[in-house]
Amino acid sequence: MPGSVARLPRQVRDELSRRLRRSRRAFREEDVQVVEGPLLKRAVGASALGNCMEWFDFGVYSYLAATLGKVFFPDASPAAQVISSFATFAAAFVVRPLGGLVFGPLGDRVGRQKVLATTMIMMAIGTFSIGLIPSYATIGVAAPILLLLARMVQGFSTGGEYGGATTFVAEYSPDRRRGFLSSWLDFGTFVGYALGSALVTVLNLLLTDAQMLDWGWRLPFLIAGPLGVIGLYMRLKLEESPAFQQQLDEHEKGMAEQSAGGEFKTIVRDHWRPLLVCMGLVLLYNVTNYMITGYLPTYQTETLNRSSGFSDVLVLIGMVWIVLLITFLGRLSDRVGRRPLYAVGAAAMIVLAVPGFLLLKADGTWAPVAGVLLLSTLLACFAAPSAATLPALFPTAVRYAAMAIGFNFAVAAFGGTTPLFAEALVNATGNDMMPAYYLMAAGVIGLVTVRFLPESAQVPLNGSQPMVGSRREQRELITTSKDLYSFSEERSKVL
Numbered sequence: 418m419p420g421s422v423a424r425l426p427r428q429v430r431d432e433l434s435r436r437l438r439r440s441r442r443a444f445r446e447e448d449v450q451v452v453e454g455p456l457l458k459r460a461v462g463a464s465a466l467g468n469c470m471e472w473f474d475f476g477v478y479s480y481l482a483a484t485l486g487k488v489f490f491p492d493a494s495p496a497a498q499v500i501s502s503f504a505t506f507a508a509a510f511v512v513r514p515l516g517g518l519v520f521g522p523l524g525d526r527v528g529r530q531k532v533l534a535t536t537m538i539m540m541a542i543g544t545f546s547i548g549l550i551p552s553y554a555t556i557g558v559a560a561p562i563l564l565l566l567a568r569m570v571q572g573f574s575t576g577g578e579y580g581g582a583t584t585f586v587a588e589y590s591p592d593r594r595r596g597f598l599s600s601w602l603d604f605g606t607f608v609g610y611a612l613g614s615a616l617v618t619v620l621n622l623l624l625t626d627a628q629m630l631d632w633g634w635r636l637p638f639l640i641a642g643p644l645g646v647i648g649l650y651m652r653l654k655l656e657e658s659p660a661f662q663q664q665l666d667e668h669e670k671g672m673a674e675q676s677a678g679g680e681f682k683t684i685v686r687d688h689w690r691p692l693l694v695c696m697g698l699v700l701l702y703n704v705t706n707y708m709i710t711g712y713l714p715t716y717q718t719e720t721l722n723r724s725s726g727f728s729d730v731l732v733l734i735g736m737v738w739i740v741l742l743i744t745f746l747g748r749l750s751d752r753v754g755r756r757p758l759y760a761v762g763a764a765a766m767i768v769l770a771v772p773g774f775l776l777l778k779a780d781g782t783w784a785p786v787a788g789v790l791l792l793s794t795l796l797a798c799f800a801a802p803s804a805a806t807l808p809a810l811f812p813t814a815v816r817y818a819a820m821a822i823g824f825n826f827a828v829a830a831f832g833g834t835t836p837l838f839a840e841a842l843v844n845a846t847g848n849d850m851m852p853a854y855y856l857m858a859a860g861v862i863g864l865v866t867v868r869f870l871p872e873s874a875q876v877p878l879n880g881s882q883p884m885v886g887s888r889r890e891q892r893e894l895i896t897t898s899k900d901l902y903s904f905s906e907e908r909s910k911v912l
Contacts, residue, residue: 419900421893426754428872429592430901436877437902444898449891450882452591456656457886460589461598463651464582465605467537470644471575472606472710474544476613476736477637480729482715482836484634488552489561495719500844503715503837505565509572510833513825516576518681521821524577529585529817532577534652539574541645543567548638580820587808588816591886593751593875599804600747604740606800610710611736613637618729684811684819690869691810695823697866698807701763702799703832704859708852709735709792712836713777719840720849721778731785735793739800742793746801754874755802760867762798766860769795774853792856799863809873813880831859 422430437443478485485505486498493501516536524532546567553560582602590598616637624633684692709732717728750758769791776788811819835855842851877883885891 419904421897422901422904425897425901426872426875428754429875432876433883433898433901434905437898437905443902444883444895446891446895448882449894450884451888451891452589452884452886454886457589457591457598459651460655461586461601463648463655464533464586465601466648466651467533467540467578467582467605468602469605469609469612470537470544470641470648471540471578472609473613473644474540474571474609474638474641476610476710477617480614480617480714481634481637483718483725484629485564487630488634489564491553500837500840501561503711503840505561505568507833507837508565509568509575510829512569512572513576513829513833514822516573517580517818517821517825518576519573520577521580521818522681524581524584524817524821525815529581529588530652530655532817533581533585533655534649536574536578536581537648537652538645540571540578541641541648543570543574544638544641545645546570548635548641576825577821580824581817583804584808584817584820587805587878588813588881590805591884591890592877593890594748594886595809595884596750596755596802596805596874597744597748600744600750600801602804603800604743607736607739607743611733611740614714614729614733614736616640618726618733621725621729681818681822684815684822688811688815688819692819692823694866694869695807695810695820696827697862698759698799698803698870699824699827700831701759701766701859701863701866702796702803703828704835705766705792705796705799705856707832707835708839708856709789709796711833712839712852713789715836715840716843716849716852717777720843731789734786735789735796738790738793739797742797743801746797747805750802750805751874754872755806756867756870756872758798758802759806759870760864762795763860763863763867765798766795767857767864770853770856770860771850774850778849806870806873809876809878810871811879813878816878816880 425433440448482502483498486493486495486502489505490498490501520532520536544567547564550563550567551560583599586599586602587595620629620633620636713732713735714725714728717723717731718725746758773788773791773795776784776791779785779788807824808816808820839852839855842855843849883894885894
């Protein structure tokens with residue numbers, strides 16, 4: 418076996434061999450797509466900014482859950498206020514699949530860039546409008562109804578956001594660096610969450626409880642307006658992804674031009690296995706994600722009776738830790754593979770969820786910090802490879818729609834409901850370790866899912882040309898393809 422071929426990871430060698438057999442020749446220059454550096458940076462930056470903005474709102478809402486319960490549900494008991502606030506939070510996730518069903522097929526037909534610009538402005542409008550809603554004391558029951566409507570606008574737009582952003586970045590990224598570059602998308606996620614939570618933490622320190630209830634809670638939501646304008650400007654300047662522009666053959670073009678209902682049937686009929694794998698990985702990632710980011714602030718204040726300042730800072734430390742880890746783990750996934758990272762993380766979740774919560778519950782400062790860092794490290798293991806792994810499960814012609822459907826149905830059913838279910842389980846059982854058991858169950862499901870996950874590290878996307886980051890890499894891949902094709906031909910003659 419030639420040295421250039423022997424150095425290829427097995428999954429890359431198998432995929433390239435399949436493509437060479439189909440074309441009956443080695444790659445030529447026109448067969449390998451070179452991604453220009455400036456375009457790649459703009460694509461990654463604009464996509465990450467959208468996630469940053471989405472999770473800025475999420476961090477704000479999570480940290481303000483108790484305050485929003487008092488503003489919009491003042492007649493309820495403290496526990497009912499929190500549950501009502503989380504129920505409104507979860508309502509946005511109920512409409513996310515609907516947004517995915519609309520925006521996903523649309524992104525496969527008209528392009529990723531146009532849909533991502535639309536979801537950005539809708540998300541900004543939904544978040545900004547929350548800051549303008551009068552309180553229950555001012556307009557009565559209309560206040561929580563308006564809050565619910567604003568959250569549903571956010572949820573509908575988010576239904577097309579993450580699936581589209583991951584698809585866009587994955588289709589722009591060179592094959593060898595897709596894990597690293599795609600991890601910047603979730604880097605934006607946790608930067609947004611950290612900024613939102615940091616802002617609420619500062620407001621809680623500077624303002625009195627009365628001021629926060631009166632007007633302070635509005636400020637973080639109102640910031641979404643200017644952020645949305647900036648994000649929209651960046652996304653309107655993007656070019657369409659190379660993979661969408663290619664649409665390699667007439668079969669794929671035909672699929673891209675069919676109706677949304679027809680595409681949904683095609684995905685469920687022809688791609689149900691990768692769809693289930695996608696949903697299993699999304700469950701693992703998002704149950705962990707929403708447990709830590711959405712539920713822990715309230716868990717500490719309402720269940721462990723800690724001060725909001727300590728609780729806010731504790732979770733913020735975890736978010737900063739994830740920001741520091743995530744691109745390193747994304748780069749690691751390019752080298753060792755996506756499957757090992759998911760598998761180790763899921764197994765560790767099963768073993769370490771209970772110790773993590775025991776540390777979190779302990780008195781003092783350093784034990785809770787260690788608990789948050791432990792849980793945050795597990796979350797980083799799922800967040801880092803997700804944006805590169807999930808789009809690789811589907812071909813270009815249905816990638817956006819399949820991602821939107823699989824991701825949003827799983828998030829709606831298991832992710833966004835995690836804070837609500839965790840709080841309800843703690844209240845129903847009186848056992849404050851229920852969140853840890855919930856995480857363990859997610860870890861078991863994730864470990865089973867990884868068993869059926871194909872390795873996609875450094876592998877060209879299904880339906881796309883091989884992607885490289887420079888002319889030098891293009892020449893190297895062409896040379897390697899010649900060696901691989903010759904080796905395959907000689908081996909077939911021997912056999």
